[in-house]
Every structure is written in structure tokens, then in C-alpha cells.
Amino acid sequence: MTEQAHDEVASPAIILVRPQLGENIGTTARAMANFGLQELRLVAPRDGWPNPGVTKAASGADDVVNGATVFADTASAIADLHFLAATTARPRDMAKPVLAPEELASEFKNRLSAGERCGVLFGREQSGLDNDDVALADAIVMAPVNPQFASLNLAQAVLLIAYEWQKVRADQSLGRKTEFDGLVSTGPQHRKSRPAVKSELIGFFEQLERELDLSGFLRPPEKRPVMVRNIRNMFERMGATEQEVRTLRGIVASLTRAHRSS
């Protein structure tokens, strides 16, 4: 285990047991590459190996396809692993922990960090894993599928595991992002132009209100204060940059000046 203990790219292995369609192996490889998984193991693929149909379906995930290893049976494919999960579409009476994909990802993270080797088994397209294969696993993983339509495509099932793994790994490597990072970008701070200062925004408001007074929009007079407030609130919410405030001023000037001169 020590040889992997400091390997920062250690990731779980994806193990397809008796996959039938080369296309599904290829789309599995693509899904793995999308979320940074590299190690693909194949147990007795029906159409042999290599399989030219796989490469096309992999859409460029050639490293994963070319690095795949083939085994005669499940036992040999998992021989070196310390922790193994089995995917199933329905709970089986196996007295094993049943994990959601994100729980499995956290389990992987903890074990990989401790130097363990991990993997997850996926069954053949039509019938899933045999009970004998599931019995080899430490845990069962189930996605929260619609019970009326529970059969996930093979590559889709792999994708969910890879995706949750990537989410956990990203948390790990970045020192945990806050939940609201996405929202930060609603403010103007990520844009190229600097955020507008209030004096710029107010300059725009005054220009707009002057023109709206001229055009008769802000009537009757007793309603003017609330109308002005509502309009200012709308534009405040925009979170405009300095450049955008200039655009807004240009729009108002253009709409009014053009007609004035005509």
C-alpha cells in the first residue's frame, strides 16, 4: 500500500463485468475521461479485445481505452483491490451497506487517501451483476433512480460514479469550496470591467429620470417618487459594471437624441 500512499492521482478502478456492446465500453471510457478516471478493467468482454467499435464510441478517450486491462473472471480483475463496491439497480438481500453514489465517492476518498486500492463493479447491460459478483463486494451502490424506470445505461451508471468522485476530489484538492461560490458571479466582480461605483449608477439614474420627466413618463407627480424608486431598484439589481453603466447611458442618449434631431 505504501507505493500508492503519496500518489495524488490515485482513483478508483471501473470494472465492467462481461460487457456486451463495444459501444457501451467506449461511452464508458468517455464518461470516465470526462471526470478524470483512468483505470478501466474488463472482465471477459463478449466481443473480445481489442474491439474497433470501442474507439469510435470513446470520442477521443483513447488513453482510457488503450490502457484498459482484460481479465478472464471477476476474481482476477479485483484481486489487488482493498475495497470494492457493486452497482445494482435494486436492493439485494445481501446484508451489505447500501451507499448512494456520493457516499461511495466519500468512501473512496477516505480509503484512497489511506493508500487503499478501490474499485466498482458494473454488470452486463441486460442483466446486471450476478449475485456471485455482488457477493465479492464490500458495499452496494445504488443511484436514486425512478423505480418505474430503473434501468440505467451502462455508461450512464459509470458517469454518475465518476461525477460524484470528481466532486469529492475537487473538494479535496481545492480545500473545499463554499456552497455559494457559484453565486459569487452574480455580482460584477468576475467581469473584465470593474464594478460600477454608486456615483456612476446615480449619474445614469439622473439622466434617465431627466429624460423620463421630459417625455411625461413619470406622471402623475404624486406617483413620481415610487416610480423612480421602482426603476432604480430594477437597475440596481442588475449589478452593472462601469462599462455597462456607460452602455445604459449611451442607450438613453441614443433613444432620445436620435428622435430629437429628426
Add this chain to the structure above:
Amino acid sequence: MTEQAHDEVASPAIILVRPQLGENIGTTARAMANFGLQELRLVAPRDGWPNPGVTKAASGADDVVNGATVFADTASAIADLHFLAATTARPRDMAKPVLAPEELASEFKNRLSAGERCGVLFGREQSGLDNDDVALADAIVMAPVNPQFASLNLAQAVLLIAYEWQKVRADQSLGRKTEFDGLVSTGPQHRKSRPAVKSELIGFFEQLERELDLSGFLRPPEKRPVMVRNIRNMFERMGATEQEVRTLRGIVASLTRAHRSS
């Protein structure tokens, strides 16, 4: 909105813009059915509709396929929605909030609970969404893909959204709060007037752009597309209510009409 306020099965719509392969439409329908999404909208599918190849790839998700609706353009496909997300593989300089799939799912939950209609746009397989389509969205959603291999298959991208939606919905049914409830405050649901639907916002955009064409603001012609996009993005960010869109239309009409008659 009241007719949806108590509809417990309200879910976001999946909108595929100019999908190319019928197979991908079918696998998208399957991914939707796996996680309980029903509403599929198609904008100008390349090979027409209905398409026999779709049903085979859907592997039994016939309700989704048969219920799909087809639109000539993106604007008509999103006309009735209050909140729209756009999927992109890379950040675009659009000054919109960028959400992870689980954040989008929480946003959907909050807005659907408030009676809003929601959807998410997916672009064509080869090239993704045009910037003009992205400009119509309130937020961008990006999965945490491997930057070296960022191109998700269409159905895989749909799967991640459907999966996160299902996770949030399951939480909801258990009465559990998610971490992302704070996002509610970005939405217009606290205001008195109902949120604007996209057709109303687009109507305002078209009025404004018509007037800005007349006034000469949108010149030179080669810069017009990017100027229009920037202006639309600014106003999208406002998160306007229906009442506010009418105010904006009134402002533009007033600024132009007043000077025309003088």
C-alpha cells in the same frame, strides 16, 4: 401560477436545441425517465420529428418521447418559462451566475415550489449552444468536468441534471432542507408581481433593439450581434417581474415617442 403552486410533480423542462442524432434524443429521454423528468422540448431537430431511431435508443422511455414537443426556434421553446439555465462546457464571458448541477437543482426546487416554470437548454452535439441562446438564460450550469476532456455526450449532460434534480426532489419529499436555500433571494419570487416569462422579456428586447437600430446605436453592423448580446445579458440579470418588463417597455416607448412627436 396558482395552477402549478400545488402541483407536486412540477419538474424542469429539458430543451434540446438543434439536436443532430436521433439516438441522442432517445438516450436523453431514457436518462430523463431514469430520474423522473418528463417534459422534453426539441428545437428544430436535424432529422425531423417523429424520428424512428429515437424510440429504439430510448429503451422504453416512450412516454417522454411521445410527449416531446417540437419548436422552430429557441425563443418559442422557452416562451412560457420563468427561469432558464444554459449548459456550457466552458465559462463564457456572459456575466451570469455559474451554477454546479446540484446548485441548479436547488434553484429549480425553490422556483418550482413558488410556482415558476423552469427549464434547461442543451446545445447540439458538435458545438453546444450559440451565444445568442445562452444570452436568453438566467444562469449557466457547468459540470465539474476534466478540463482536458470536457465534452460530455448530450444524454450524459442531461443525466447529471436529472440526477441532481432527483436527489433534491427526494430531499424535498422527506422534508429535508438543502444547503442552497439561500439562493432563493436571487429569484424574483418575493416580489408582488409574478416573474416575467421569457416571451415577455424577448418582446422587450425586440422593441429596444428596433428603436436602437432606428437611432443608430447598434453600429457598426459587424458589432451589432455582440452589442445585442451584451445588452440582453444585462437585462436578463435584472430578474425582472412581468410588471417590471412592462415598465421597461413603457420607458422605451416614452423616450422615443415623446421626441418623435416633438
